[in-house]
Structures are given as structure tokens and as C-alpha cells.
Amino acid sequence: MSELIIKSTGQMISTETIDGDIATLNLGPTHPATHGIFQNILKVDGERILSAEPTIGYIHRAFEKLAERRPYNQITPITDRLNYCSSPINNIGWHMTVEKLAGIEVPKRVDYMRVIVMELARIADHLVCNSVIGVDTGALTGFTYMFQEREKIYELYEEICGARLTTNLGRIGGFERDFNDIFHAKLNAFLKEFPVNFDEFDRLLTRNRIFMDRVIGAGPITAERAVEYSFSGPNLRAAGLDYDVRVMNPYSSYQDFDFSIPVGKDGDTYDRFVVRQEEIRQSLSIIRQALDKMPSGDFHANVPEFYLPPKEEVYRSMESLIYHFKIVMGETTIPAGEVYHSVEGANGELGYYLVSDGGRTPYRLHFRRPCFIYYQAYPEMIVDSVLSDAILTMSSMNVIAGELDA
């Protein structure tokens, strides 16, 4: 019989050994199965994991320090590189934080446009995560199909901002440009084709006996434990707690949309997979609602201190020239104060704690990064399971190295 004991450092270790031979296994930092730079020093007895010790920080880039020197609009590219699977959510979350601090009201149309972009990003992020769970169980097919769909989402980003991965999307106060006709055509095509292909992917895995046997019960966590670890996002909901920032603290007019929050029961890999699958469907529904109800109006707020004027006006009008110069040189001042704003990122509550002393840069900026907080439960979730389940648990937790290490 195995017995779990908790060491004084909070680590959980298993006392079970098969023949007394314990090996130390270095899983990572660069291992094809870990999908990023994660190191775990495992003590294994055969295939069974007795203890795990994660080491993080391999791609730490000191974003919080960098942000203390950059003007507000230049911090957006930093947020791209947090969770790079869904950069637009990070960008828009940051813009909304600054808008909250500066007291900027954006038009309703901007809210709806943001909702569309953020839900597209959520779909892209969940697609990556779920199709990679398939890869880790040996089902490569779904991955290849779903990456074609993700490609279409990236093409949609390109129409809005010109970039694909690190999008730097939108501006403080709204968008840099309105949705154009090509975007609408591509989005409509996506909304028509994607559900068909997605259902095919769903049929391939969700009720597949082999897949279910493989992932049910892998890396479980209870709701109580998940809350103690401050889990958020799909991982918390898979454990059975329906906390979603979009519903709890609606931002960007999420209260206007009708959608449901899927919850799981056991918090294992299968529940996390199924919760994400359902969230993709809900996101599609939100996008359709936003398109149907899209208000008319401007695609940015009227805030010349923060929003770059059109280039042709810079050459003709004095005010535009001044504002252009001040924004580009980072001379825009912002009220002193402190603000916490959070959005529902693709993998959890993405929070921005911003302290301003009224200067041109933040005095202090802290990112509440969901992965960083829930990844510390990883050893507890894999101890006493087998190595291949540990790989599955990591991919189903959707730990993104960029966000983990900031």
C-alpha cells in the first residue's frame, strides 16, 4: 500500500516503492513532451512518481521591471508575451486597466468588437490546449486539423492588427482600425466552417473509449484544494466551481450576452478537456451574438491624449501634431492612483495591479498570472501517478511558459 505524506515544505511525497530502487529523473527543461521550458526533478520508482520539484524562471524577462520604465502604450507589447497563445486577451485586458485608471469610457461598439476578438483568442488558446492533449495521448490527427482552424483565427488577427502571434492589438481607448470587409467575410466563413470541423475533432476524442480510458482520472484535484491553491479559469471550473470573471465582474459588456459556464466534477484531465470543448462552443455563441447585436458608432473613444490621431491630420492640424508628439514621446500623464483589473484570460483570471504616481510610466505594475499560481499544485497532482499521466496533466493544465515566468 502506498501512503502519501506531506513534508514540512508542503511537498507531497509517496512512500510506495516497488523494489526499493528510486531513480531521479530530470523531466525538462527542454523536453518535447513538456511543450515549453519546464523543469521537474522527479523521484521515480519504475514509472511511478514519488515526488516532483518544479524549477521555473527559465524564460523570465523581468516584465514588471521593464514596465516601470515604459510609457503606458509601450507596455502592450510586453503583455503579448505573457500568454502568447491568446495575446489579444492580454492586450485588451491591459488597455482596459489603463482606461479604468484614466477614467476613459469607450463606446459600446468597442466593447462588442473587443468581445469578438477576445473570444476568438479564447477559442485559439483552447484549441491548442485540447489538441495537444490529444497529441500526448497519441492522437496526432486532431491536432493537425485544429491547427488549420487556429491558422484561420490568426488570419483574422492579421486583418485587425497586422500581426499574428504577438498581436499588440488595439489601442488605449479602442481599436487602431475598424473591422473591414475582408475581416467580416473571413469571420463569417470561419463561423460556418469551424463548427463542422470542430465537431469532427470532438467526435474523434470526446467519447472515444481509448481516449477516455487514458485521461479519466489523470491528474485530479478537488474543488476545495483548487480554491486553496487559487486556481482559476477552466482548471477551477473543471474541479466543479463556477468562477468566471466574465460573469462575476463583467467587463467589456459581457453582461449583454447569454452564455453558460461549463463545470466539471472531478478536476481531472478529462474534465478539463471537456470544459474547454464546451467553452469553445460558448465562445462561438458569444461571437455570433456580438455580431448580430453590433452597435453602430466609432471604433475608438474620443481621447486624444491616448489615441493617436490619423496621420493626415498630424500634418494639417496643430492639436493633432501636439498629441501625436506627446503620445509617441511618452509624455502623456495619467492620474495618480492604484487599480486592480482582471479579465478572464484563456487559462484563468488575468489580473493587472497598477500603481501610478501620475508620471509617464507606471510606478508599479504587477501581473496576476493564472499559470504561475496554479502550476504550484502540479507536484501534488502528479505524485503517486505514472510518468505518462504527468505529461498529460501538464498539457491539460495549459501552463504557458511565457506567462509562468513573466
Added chain:
Amino acid sequence: MNNEILTAFINEHTNNSAVCSVDQYDMLNVKINADQLIDLVDGLKNKQGFIYLTDICAAHYPEKVGAEFEVIYHLHNLIENQRVRLKVALAESDINIPTLTVHFVGANWMERETFDFYGVNFVGHPDLRRILNMDDMDYHPLRKQYALEDETRTDKNDTFFGR
């Protein structure tokens, strides 16, 4: 629950020694001393349902003598959807604060990160090591005395904007 009820609870719990204020974003800010932290968090968690620790971070204010550091906690009551922000000021000479890992397992890495970047000593933390920076680093990089760029550089001097 709203901010008034919560303020009344906190005032009663701390014998009016906590400084509560609601900011313009409707967030209740509570300033307390380090020795009150555990007791207040215990009360908030067990009596007021603040079971979710959203975030721990710190900030450095070198010009505030005697209160150079501030550790900031965000707690969340998920049932009634109420947030609260606790702030503890610490002097650089006595940069010790009790750990919250006894109440929230998830505080472990958040406190390690705060220690890593600001050198805040969380007394009673089970494993207070650096987390993102290298183990052999001998300073705490988010403190304000460490400028982001080498201040002796002259090739980037801007005589018009002073930076």
C-alpha cells in the same frame, strides 16, 4: 455584503486600528500592521468567506522613511463577489511579515516571488527561496535603487527630455 459591512467587521476585529478606505473604483483598501495580518486574514477567511487569495505582491517607496515597503494582498469572497485589498507597510530595517501559507496553500509561490523581487522575509514560510531569478543572485531587482539601465551611460542622453 458590501464595503460598509466589511469595514464595520474589520474595525471591530482590529479594535479600530486598521485604516479602511474605499477608493474610487469601489475597492476597499485596508492598511494594517504586520502583526495584525494573520488575525485579520483568519477572521476574513473563516467568518466572512474570503476563501480565495487572488494575489500577493509588493511595492517599494524609498522616500517613505520607516515604511519603505508595502505588501499588498487581494482577497476575494467568491460567494458574495466582494473583493478587499490589504496593505501592510514594512520598514526596510525590519522587513518581516508572517506568511499566509497557513491559510492559503497557493500563497507559497506568490510569497516566494515577492521575496525574490523585494526581499520581503515571510516568517514561517516553508520554503522561502528565489523562484524566477537565479539562486546565486545577491540583490532584489524590483527595488527602486536598481535602475533598469546603466546610469553611467552617456550615449543615450537626451538633452531635451532629460532621459
